[in-house]
Structure formats: C-alpha cells, structure tokens
Amino acid sequence: MSVHSTAIVHPAAQLGKGVVVGPYSTIGEHVEIGDHTVIGPHVVLTGHTRIGRDNRIFQFCSIGEQPQDKKYAGEPTRLEIGDRNTIREFCTFNCGTTQDAGVTRLGNDNWIMAYVHLAHDCQVGNQTIFANNAQIAGHVQVEDWAILGAYTAVHQFVRIGAHSITAMGTILLQDLPPFVMAAGNPAVPRSINAEGLKRRGFSADAVAAVKRAYKTLYKAGMKLDEARAVIEADSAAVPELALLAGFLAHPGRGIVR
Secondary structure (H helix, E strand, O other): OEEOOOOEEOOOOEEOOOOEEOOOOEEOOOEEEOOOOEEOOOOEEOOEEEEOOOOEEOOOOEEEEOOOOOOOOOOOOEEEEOOOOEEOOOOEEEOOOOOOOOEEEEOOOOEEOOOOEEOOOOEEOOOOEEOOOOEEOOOOEEOOOOEEOOOOEEOOOOEEOOOOEEOOOOEEOOEEOOOEEEEOOOOEEEEEOHHHHHHOOOOHHHHHHHHHHHHHHHOOOOOHHHHHHHHHHHOOOOOOHHHHHHHHOOOOOOEOO
16 A cells, blocks of 8 residues: 555545555545556545556545535435545535435446546446536436447436436436437437447447337337337347336436337
8 A cells, every 4th residue: 555645634534555645645534546546646636436457547536525415414425436436626526415325336347537427316327428527417317338429418317327428518418228329418319339339349230220229219200109019029039128118117307218
C-alpha cells in the first residue's frame, strides 16, 4: 500500500493490498477500497462507499458524496463500485436515497470518461462506456455494454438497454431499447448498433435477426404491444431477441420511438 504523505485517510477507512493514494486526496471514515486500486491526486472519497479491486480513479473526482436531492436528510445510503473500472477526471458519483434502493451502483469493467455525473440511485451494469460529459440523472438504469456519446443527457428513471448507443449530444427522455442507436434532442432511433454487436461476437444471423426486430418495432406501423409479441415469438429461434422482448415488456417512461 502506498499513501502519499499529503493524503488524508481516516483511520477507520479500509484499504486493501497494493492500493495507491495520490497527493492531497481525502478518504473518509466509511470508505472501503479493494486491492490494487489506484486513487489519483486531489480525489475525494466519502460517504458509505465501497470500491472493488483494480480500479483507476483519476484526479479531481468526487466519489460518494451526498445525493443532490432536496429530500435527502443525512441517511446512511451507499455507493458501490465494482472491479476494473476506469474513472477519468472530474467525475461525480453520488450515494443513493431512501426513496429508492438506497444505493448507487457501478458494475465491472466500465470506461467512464471525464466530467461524467452519476446521480443518486443509478444502477449501471458492466462493460459500459460513458464518453465525456455524459450526465445521468437519478434512478437511471444502464444495462451491460451500453455506450453513451459525449454530452448525452439522461432524464431521471430512464432505462438504457444493453448494447445500445447514443450519438454526441443526445437527450434521452424515454427508455432506449437494447441494440438501438439513437441521436437527437429529443432522441429518436436511427438504426441498430450493428458494428458493436459484431465486435462482441454476435453471429451474422443474430445481427440480421436484430435488424428485423428493429424494423418490426420502428418500421412496420405496429403498436408497441403488437411489435413486442412478434419479437417475443421470434426469440424462440434467436435467443438474443429475448433481451429486447423482456425490455419492451416493462415500458416504464415509454420507449424512444
């Protein structure tokens, strides 16, 4: 373990093996840091925050601070960060609130670029990419492998499906289904994330099936329930489509359409 002489680490904080803490960083009483995580200079880690192993947190981040929610009254809510995440400069991640599960979560192997805001009670999966200045409001759910373009802004309670992608400057006011590429203010669907699916090992047949499902959902003139029923039936032959059918079964704020 290597803690710079100018860093301030509370005696009760728990630091694992091989943790590195840079100059002028502050680590609070209820913080846990897993093995071989590197904390850069001028980072503030506070609140009831648990960070896994092999993470890299760059300078000037604020991690685990109180939620930006006027109803928050000091309850001991939490922030949980998994393993092998990269969190670049000036990111702000807040703890949860008692109006939800009480915990904000970031999973494993995520690539979080500079100035990203992860608000209270967000649930982010694994292998996501948030480009610079992506801003995520409270209670948002982001599924595995989603990519948010720079300056994407997401309304509270929105769900973002697995393998989806947004263009730079996208404003998401409704749920974004799995596999879909969206852009605009407000966001509209453009296509499927075909290149991303190929890079992740989806077969040519699976990609073609996702394209057909996209046409069913957006081009066939069907109502949402009708399109979902067709996609669910097709998922018997193409298991990848079950991800989309399951997402559409719980429309939440309605989908980008």
